[in-house]
Amino acid sequence: MSTEASRDKFKAFLVAKGLRPTSQRLAIFDAAFAQNEHFTAEELLANARALDESVSRATVYRTLPILTGSALLREIDIGKNIKYYAPSREDNGQQAQVICIDCDKIFEINAPFMDWYGNTVSSKLGLTPVSQRLQVSAHCNAFQTTGHCAHRNN
Amino acid sequence: MSTEASRDKFKAFLVAKGLRPTSQRLAIFDAAFAQNEHFTAEELLANARALDESVSRATVYRTLPILTGSALLREIDIGKNIKYYAPSREDNGQQAQVICIDCDKIFEINAPFMDWYGNTVSSKLGLTPVSQRLQVSAHCNAFQTTGHCAHRNN
DNA sequence: CTGCCTGCAAACTCTTTGCACGAAT
DNA sequence: ATTCGTGCAAAGAGTTTGCAGGCAG
Numbered sequence: 001m002s003t004e005a006s007r008d009k010f011k012a013f014l015v016a017k018g019l020r021p022t023s024q025r026l027a028i029f030d031a032a033f034a035q036n037e038h039f040t041a042e043e044l045l046a047n048a049r050a051l052d053e054s055v056s057r058a059t060v061y062r063t064l065p066i067l068t069g070s071a072l073l074r075e076i077d078i079g080k081n082i083k084y085y086a087p088s089r090e091d092n093g094q095q096a097q098v099i100c101i102d103c104d105k106i107f108e109i110n111a112p113f114m115d116w117y118g119n120t121v122s123s124k125l126g127l128t129p130v131s132q133r134l135q136v137s138a139h140c141n142a143f144q145t146t147g148h149c150a151h152r153n154n
Numbered sequence: 155m156s157t158e159a160s161r162d163k164f165k166a167f168l169v170a171k172g173l174r175p176t177s178q179r180l181a182i183f184d185a186a187f188a189q190n191e192h193f194t195a196e197e198l199l200a201n202a203r204a205l206d207e208s209v210s211r212a213t214v215y216r217t218l219p220i221l222t223g224s225a226l227l228r229e230i231d232i233g234k235n236i237k238y239y240a241p242s243r244e245d246n247g248q249q250a251q252v253i254c255i256d257c258d259k260i261f262e263i264n265a266p267f268m269d270w271y272g273n274t275v276s277s278k279l280g281l282t283p284v285s286q287r288l289q290v291s292a293h294c295n296a297f298q299t300t301g302h303c304a305h306r307n308n
Numbered sequence: 309c310t311g312c313c314t315g316c317a318a319a320c321t322c323t324t325t326g327c328a329c330g331a332a333t
Numbered sequence: 334a335t336t337c338g339t340g341c342a343a344a345g346a347g348t349t350t351g352c353a354g355g356c357a358g
Contacts, residue, residue, distance in 0.1 A: 020332070022338065041323080056340045061323060079231040079287075081322065081347080098275055101284060109275055118290040121252055121263055127292035130255060133233075134288045136272040138281035174357075176313065195348080210315045215348060235322085235347065 003033045006072055006087070013070040027052035028063045032073060038084040038106045078106065078135060096134035103140065103149035157187045160226055160241070167224040181206035182217045186227060192238040192260045230260065232289060250288035257294065257303035 010029050011021045019025075031047035032039070039047075041060055048055040064085065067073035076084045078099050084106065089095070096111040111134055118129035140149045164183050165175045173179075185201035186193070193201075195214055202209040218239065221227040230238040232253050238260065243249070250265040265288055272283035294303045 020337065024339075058340065077231070077233040081235065096275070098279055098281065100281060107279055117288070118292070121250065121290055122292045125252055125261055125292075126295050127252065127254060128295060128298075129290050129292045132288070132290040134271070134286070136275055136283050136286040138272070138276045138279075138283045141280050141282060144282075174312065178314075212315065
């Protein structure tokens with residue numbers, strides 16, 4: 001899905017919910033979809049402010065649940081106290097993450113068996129699966145030798 | 155591994171690290187291993203205080219990393235802002251969790267394929283896997299109809 | 309007497325919320 | 334007018350940490 005199409009979908013979602021497509025909300029959307037990497041709320045704030053300096057931290061935090069609720073953005077919790085976000089993909093919900101412990105870089109891996117696994121395991125317990133996540137935390141081999149990861153520019 | 159054997163292992167671990175097996179640390183250990191369910195730091199504090207009222211919140215938070223570092227306790231992050239803990243099992247590191255969204259009950263499921271998956275996926279990226287986790291979030295069917303989960307007494 | 313441990317309370321990080329003002333309908 | 338959205342700053346939750354005193358070796 002193109003960014004432009006997603007932007008329209010976001011506007012339509014807002015209107016359908018009786019919410020207004022304000023300049024701040026759209027700036028936050030644009031900043032989110034301009035990101036190549038996974039990002040945090042704070043990074044999103046900085047990038048949204050670059051587009052529209054009137055965007056406040058509160059509005060970012062209030063808009064993020066709208067974006068994840070509209071399924072345009074995914075929230076990714078890697079077990080730190082901070083949440084990461086990334087634009088959704090088609091294979092949404094069937095992706096595993098490999099997280100570099102050294103630089104926090106997140107790799108997304110297709111894992112279509114996850115849905116099957118969630119269904120199988122939940123039904124045995126009398127539960128209905130809502131979501132599943134599979135994450136591998138790993139050290140970067142390059143970091144062990146060179147002292148820094150090649151993944152992210154830090 | 156019996157609780158008694160674990161207790162000795164904990165003492166040995168402390169000594170090996172040059173740390174002292176103080177009454178507070180042992181009370182925290184005993185409280186942790188008396189739990190049947192997964193527990194939070196705050197619950198552990200309450201239970202440890204029942205054994206030794208001199209235990210403080212700070213000491214609980216300072217002792218938890220020691221316990222997880224000694225591999226006697228596992229830390230389980232279910233994507234809430236709070237961390238859960240549980241005594242380790244033999245099949246440590248190869249367990250998936252099914253989490254009831256309605257009551258936060260955590261079911262542990264053996265998933266021996268996780269190690270294989272972590273190794274396979276990491277090696278392709280030039281990474282060395284450290285840990286992996288597989289979690290399924292699900293709704294309790296009983297909750298949908300009766301309004302409360304049968305799992306936990308709340 | 310030297311250094312590890314402790315409790316207390318303050319600090320910290322990330323996120324949420326109350327409030328009054330401003331914009332849209 | 335009325336409702337919705339906003340920024341600011343304060344509050345909140347969970348966790349960490351600086352400090353002065355206490356206990357062990």
